Amino acid sequence: MPNNSKDRRFLVIGLDGATFDIIKPMLKEGRLPTFQKLMNEGAWGELRSTTLPVTPPAWASFMTGKNPGKHGAFGFYSHKDGSYDTELATGLTIRAKKIWDYFDPSKKIGLIDIPLTFPPEKINGCMISGMPVPSEQSIFTYPPELHTEIISEIGDYMIDRHLMERSRSNPVESLKQLYSYTRMRKEAAEYLIKTKGPFDFFMVVFRGTDFIQHAAFKFLDDEYSSSHIEETKKFRDVIFQMYEKMDGYLAALIELAGEDTTVVLMSDHGGGPLRKRFHLNRWMKKEGFLVLKGNSPMRLTIRHKKISELLDKVRLSFLKAFLPEWIKSVSIPLPHSYMLSPVDLVDWQKTRAYANLIWSDGVIRINLEGREPKGIVDESRCEELKEHIIEKLKKVKDPDSGLEVIAAAHKREEIYSGPFVQEAPDILLLTRNQEYAFTSSLLGDEIFETPQDPTPANHRMNGIFLIKGPDIKKGLNLPVKDIVDVAPTILYLMGNSVPEDMDGKVIKDAIEQDFQEKHPVTYVKEDEYDRHKSDKVQFSDEEIDKIQEGLRNLGYMG
Known part of the structure; x- marks a missing residue:
């Protein structure tokens, strides 16, 4: 056990969308031994999300300890100044210091798949960005060569955009990819801890819990299941199976992190059925x-297409080999209808x-x-x-x-x-x-x-929070806490002063009184921070379309 709080190491595991509404019934059945161990040996309770309970502002509020009015991320999109248009929120949308910005420069940091951390930051350690990563060709790791290293070690690293693209077309068939996607995060975390550690602060977010709930909460709904009996028989347990899989992943990562590491398990919001x-x-x-x-919202125009392009589109590309070059380059006028933008x-x-x-x-x-x-x-x-x-x-x-x-x-x-x-x-x-x-x-x-689509689920305000480690009370069920409370609590336990500008409060009722008496909470005035928007991330039209389609598949756009 560290004899100085400044030597304390943290492992933070995020389960996007995780809810006690799923966890507690599974605990009664003995299906989540690692969750149960954390609750028995630590403090736990519900964690209130941001208003609104949406992934980007919620994780941004965790990272900063501040409400969205102080960091600038209000949703998946930001409103463009002087326009009716919007732009995708990215890590550059967050204009406040993140928890790791307050650490001593000597502290080693590892971060994997935290939403709204693209593009990656230069940190003392390593980072794999979370959404919205536009493509595998993007630089989404720090250092940049880490991407190739991870691929070489674990074989592949699927970005969440590709997973979301599949969820509406056939959410059931996407389960296999979802399990692979989740496993990749676990294997990447294990690799970094083993080869780049020890870390003073290591965090990984698993978004599979949220994705599976969006796809499969319908199977837990009596009305839906009664009219889809065969499908429900086959897939009613998939959410529970994902939580069981996560329970095993938690055990493996906690063991790797070491006995004296303080563990935080949290979610950004909860989840439940959509009516x-x-x-x-x-x-x-x-x-x-x-x-x-x-x-009328519809418009008709004329587009010119080369014969070679038309053959590609109808999968007759092989015919181009038999055509003269001049014919392949001939353009044909074709009618094209489109809908006006909103x-x-x-x-x-x-x-x-x-x-x-x-x-x-x-x-x-x-x-x-x-x-x-x-x-x-x-x-x-x-x-x-x-x-x-x-x-x-x-x-x-x-x-x-x-x-x-x-x-x-x-x-x-x-x-x-x-x-x-x-x-x-x-x-x-x-x-x-x-x-x-x-x-x-x-x-x-x-x-x-x-809803008739295959993703009838919605977020709920209350997520989960569990903390276990030296100087943490054991078996304590906490009253509801706010997501902004997590950052100041971690800073305090690591021996840092809490910035006065943080909205969150140290979760004192989770911490042993003896530790608090020896280490009273201190506060510090925050240094001036560049609050102007940085250079925007440039997405291609195709990348924006793909990301939007993924969000639409989860029900965020409609």
Whole structure:
């Protein structure tokens, strides 16, 4: 056991989307011995996510110990200044120090697959970036040659984009790839610990728990399973099997890390079944807040295609060998239809408010004059309009159950603080039990829809938190903590002062009183940090399409 808290080593394991709703029934059946051991020998409880409970802001809030208003990541997308368009959130979206930035420069760090850590950072150690890695050709490791080294050692390293691409086309068949994807993270972690360690701080995130829940929660739903009996018989246990697999991975990594290492097991949010979709923009349209142009959303144009390109497209490339070069280069005019972008469908001169047009996390923006390109709402009327929208939303009821749908509607200033609040959406919504998912759909009149796609699952506010190690109380069930509390707790236990600007608090009730008396919490004023957006990551149109399709497959876009 280290005799100085500054010598303490940490192993942090993230299970994206993990929930006690799955874990506790499995504990009763004795199926998760490593989870049980951690709970018996440490402190544990639920971990409240960010509002909204979405992967990027949640992990960013863990990394910084701060609410999104202080780090700038509010969702999978960031709103472009002076535009109705959005851009993918990346590691550069986070404009606050991360937990490892506070460590002494001599501390050795290992990081694997933490969301919103692309592009990779130069650290004292090694790093494999998490989403949104656009392709295997990207530099997503530090040092850059680590990618080749990992491939040489474990054979392959699938990025999550490819896994998400498969999940909607055939989520059942993607289970095999999901297990391989998860195993690759475990093997990469083992390799780094064995060959690059010892690490003072090592963290790996397994996103397979979230992916499997998005794909398979439907099999735990009585209504779905009763009408899909054979499919359910075959796949009802796949979520439990993933948790069992993770239990074994936890045991292996904890053993490798060593007896005196403090272990943290956590998730960014929980998960549960999705009952219905709420088409928020259609509701905005019905209530007169959003107006569409009257013309057709479809357009027809002419595109010219070379004969050689057409042969490739219809898989007759072999015929090119029999054609003269001049014929292969001949262009043929072909009709091509396309749909206008969501931005072009909206009549902005008549629209007062709108939900996000790309991603669908339950947020609303006011079409504010001077901020939006074609804003019409005067700033003096903005608060009144927000109140009016919130009042109307709170009265929305599910037509089948008669129950109110919106559990909470917040103005951004009510839940966020910091230099980036002005970048946040104006209104943020949570549905009852998070059993409804929002969509960004503009076309159509139906407000509610029972999902027919293969990914009927949604996030929940409460994830998991377990901590075990020297000076940690044993067998203690903690009250609910916030995800921002984890970073200051780790900093404190590693002998660091806690930055005054962190929103999180040290989880003192998990720590032995004797240790706290010998090592009282100290605070430090944070150094000035460059809060300007760094150079943006450049994604190709194809990469953006692929990433968006992956998010759509998990139900984040619609």
